[in-house]
Amino acid sequence: MGQPVVVFTDTEDLDPEPGARLLTDAGFDVRIGDSRDPDVIAALAGDAVALIVGYARVDAALLDRLPRLRIVATMSAGYDMVDTEAARRRGLWVANLPDAATEDVAVHALASALSLVRRLPRADAVVRSGGWNADFIGAGGELPRRASDLTLGLVGLGRIARCFAALAAPVFGRIAAYDPHTGPGPEHWPAGIDRYDDLGALVAASDVLSLHVPLTPATHAMVGAELLGRMRPGAFLINVARGELVDPAALLAALDSGRIAGAALDVFPVEPPPADDPLRGHPRIQLSPHSAFLSDTSRRAYVRKPAENVIAWLRTGRPLTPVVDPTPTTAEPAAVLAEGATA
Numbered sequence: 465m466g467q468p469v470v471v472f473t474d475t476e477d478l479d480p481e482p483g484a485r486l487l488t489d490a491g492f493d494v495r496i497g498d499s500r501d502p503d504v505i506a507a508l509a510g511d512a513v514a515l516i517v518g519y520a521r522v523d524a525a526l527l528d529r530l531p532r533l534r535i536v537a538t539m540s541a542g543y544d545m546v547d548t549e550a551a552r553r554r555g556l557w558v559a560n561l562p563d564a565a566t567e568d569v570a571v572h573a574l575a576s577a578l579s580l581v582r583r584l585p586r587a588d589a590v591v592r593s594g595g596w597n598a599d600f601i602g603a604g605g606e607l608p609r610r611a612s613d614l615t616l617g618l619v620g621l622g623r624i625a626r627c628f629a630a631l632a633a634p635v636f637g638r639i640a641a642y643d644p645h646t647g648p649g650p651e652h653w654p655a656g657i658d659r660y661d662d663l664g665a666l667v668a669a670s671d672v673l674s675l676h677v678p679l680t681p682a683t684h685a686m687v688g689a690e691l692l693g694r695m696r697p698g699a700f701l702i703n704v705a706r707g708e709l710v711d712p713a714a715l716l717a718a719l720d721s722g723r724i725a726g727a728a729l730d731v732f733p734v735e736p737p738p739a740d741d742p743l744r745g746h747p748r749i750q751l752s753p754h755s756a757f758l759s760d761t762s763r764r765a766y767v768r769k770p771a772e773n774v775i776a777w778l779r780t781g782r783p784l785t786p787v788v789d790p791t792p793t794t795a796e797p798a799a800v801l802a803e804g805a806t807a
Contacts (some may be wrong), residue, residue, distance in 0.1 A: 466493070467491055467492055467493040468491070468492055468493065468513045468514070468778065469492070469493045469495065469509070469511050469512040469513060469514075469532075470487050470492045470493070470494055470495070470512060470513065470514040470515070470516065470771075470774055471494075471495045471496075471497055471505070471508055471509040471512045471514070471515055471516070472484070472494070472495070472496045472497055472516045472518075472767075473497045473499070473500070473505050473508075473509070473515055473516065473517050473518060473520040473522075474497060474498060474499055474500050474517070474518040474519055474520045475496070475498070475518055475539070475767070476518050476519065477758075478518070478539065478763060478766055478767055479763070479767065480496055480516075480767050481767075482764050482767050482768050482771075483516070483767035483768050483770060483771035484496065484767075484771070486768060486771040486772065486775065487771045487774065487775065490775045490778065490779075491778075492514075492774070492778075495508055495509070495512070497509075499520070500518075500519060500520040500521065502520075502521070502523075502525065502526045502529075505520060505526060506526060506529040506530065509530055509533070510529070510530065510531075510532075511532055512530060512532060512533060513532050513533060513534045513535070514533070514534065514535045514536075514537065514774045514777070515530070515533060515535075515536045515537070516537045516538075516539060516767075516770045516771065516774065517536060517537070517538050517539065517545060517546065518538075518539050518540075519545055519735070520545065521545050522536055522545060522546045522547065522551075523547045523550065524547050524550035527547070527550055527551065527554055527556070533554075533556060534555075534556060534557065534777070535556060535557040535558070535559065535773070535774060535777050535783060536551060536556060536557070536558045536559070537558075537559045537560075537770035537771075537773040537774050537783065538558070538559070538560045538561065538770065539561065539766045539767065539770050540560065540561060540757070540766075541560055541561055541562050541563075541564070541565070541566075541623075541624075542560070542678055542679065542705075542706060543558060543560045543678075543787055544678060544679040544680070544706065546558050548787065548788050551788050551790070552788050552790055554790075555790045556788065556790055557777060557782075557783055557786055557788060557789065557790060558786065558787050558788035559770070559773040559774075559777075559783035559784065559785050559786050559787065560785055560787050561765070561766065561769050561770065561785065562623060562785055563623055564757075564762055564765040564766055564769050565756075565757035565758075565759070565762040565765070565766070566623045566624050566627050567627055568756065568757055568758065568759045568761075568762050569624045569628075569704050569756045569757055570624050570625075570627035570628040570631055571631065572704055572730065572752070572755075572756035572757075573624070573628045573674055573676075573702055573704045573756070574628060574631050574632055574635075576702050576704070576728035576730070576750060576752075577616065577632070577672050577674065577700070577702055577728070578611065578635070579728065579750060580672070580700040580702070580725075580726050580727075580728055580750060581608060581609055581611055581614065581672065581700065582608045583600075583606070583608050585750050586600065587600055606725075609671070609698075611635045611636050611637070612635070612636065612637045613637055614636055614637055614638075614671035614672060615636065615637065615638040615639070615640055615669055615670050615671050615672070616629075616632050616636040616638070616639045616640070616670065616671070616672045616674065617639075617640050617641070617642075617660075617666050617667065617669065617670025617671075617672065617673045617674070618639070618640070618641040618642070618643075618657070618674055618676055619641075619642055619643075619663065619666070619673065619674065619675050619676060619677055619686075620641075620642075620643050620675065620676035620677035620705070621641045621642075621643035621646050621653075621654075621657070621676070622643075622676060622677075624676050624704075625641065625643075625674070625676035626654055628674065628676070629641070629654065629656070629657055633656055636672070638658065639656065639657050639658070640657065640658040640659070640660055640666055640669060640670065641657050641658070641659065641660065641666070642659075642660045642661070642662070642663045642666040644661070663691070664691065664694050667691055667694045667695055668694045668695070668696065669696075670695070670696065670699060671696060671698070671699050671700070672699065672700045672702065673695065673699060673700070673701050673702070674701075674702040674703075674704070675687065675701075675702065675703045675704070675705045675709050675710075676704075676705055677705060677709065678705070678706070679705070679706035679708050679709060683706075683709055684708050684709070685708065685709070685710070685711045686709055687701070687703075687709055687710040687711065687714070687715070688710075688711040688714045689711065689714040689717065689718075692714055692715065692717075692718040692723060692724065693718075693723065695718070695723065695724050697722070697723060697724075698724070698725045699724050699725065700724065700725055700726050700727065700728070701715070701724060701726075701727040701728070702727070702728045703727070703728070703729050703730065703731055704730045704731065704756040705731060706731055707729070707731040707732035707733040707734075707735065708733050710729075710733075712733060712741075712742075712743055715727060715743075716742055716743070716746065719746060719748045719749070725748065726748040726749065726750065727748065727749050727750070728749075728750040728751075728752075729743065729749060729750070729751055729752075730751075730752045730753075730754055730755065730756040731754055732754070735754055736753065769784075769785075772784060773785060
């Protein structure tokens with residue numbers, strides 16, 4: 465009898481071996497890909513029952529080429545790379561990783577915020593060029609601001625934002641948030657975080673604004689000229705969520721005009737950004753290579769947990785952390801195994 469097939473599409477800088485070992489021990493035939501190209505994925509996974517996906521786009525056209533597929537497991541909390549409605553229509557499960565790197569991303573956001581507030585990139589550049597305090601302050605007299613005088617604003621209040629808030633509470637003077645999907649009662653809204661029911665009002669009240677929402681049609685380019693125009697002069701923007709949340713041209717204009725003082729970006733509309741992308745060379749933008757999620761611990765979790773989702777589906781008929789639940793239309797795992805055995 466043949467084994468059910470699972471394919472890692474693209475693993476980027478992750479080592480799939482720990483996850484592959486779990487899957488092999490559970491009875492899967494594991495194939496490791498290294499491509500986001502749908503033709504390569506379709507050739508590798510034509511008989512697969514499961515995909516484990518990094519950044520590869522899993523759209524309706526690709527799903528049509530994978531007739532045996534029953535589950536897509538992402539190696540991230542975000543799952544915008546998967547056409548979830550197309551998956552649902554085909555009776556497929558989609559599972560994500562809601563908490564594999566919560567602490568890591570929250571710490572990265574806090575580090576980015578403090579680096580911007582304390583103007584550490586400029587301080588580093590001044591010393592490296594042979595300068596000292598007078599050069600750091602510069603002709604404009606731009607001094608770092610005391611964090612306890614500032615308001616940290618969070619757009620979205622999911623796991624990462626809540627962890628960030630807890631870490632930042634002893635440092636910032638005030639923490640506020642906007643999240644229309646979180647209930648109003650104290651059982652839903654964490655103590656110590658001021659609630660805003662209007663995004664524009666939160667933006668206008670924040671000295672540091674950090675984005676923590678998924679990429680959806682409603683949030684695409686949500687931070688554009690209008691919202692940036694509401695930010696306090698001298699405020700900072702942090703994006704550790706998805707690059708497409710921010711309109712790059714509007715951000716550059718806000719920085720060049722002095723409307724905002726700086727930004728820290730871990731994510732970009734195109735990754736990696738092209739060599740001529742003006743975001744890469746702007747002196748008021750602090751950059752990191754979509755690495756907020758990385759740590760020695762999360763690097764293992766990002767391949768083990770998707771494997772555990774696939775194994776749970778095989779054994780129980782349901783992954784551990786589904787975001788698309790197609791039941792009762794999904795075929796039983798045993799039926800899939802029988803189908804795979806005849807391939």
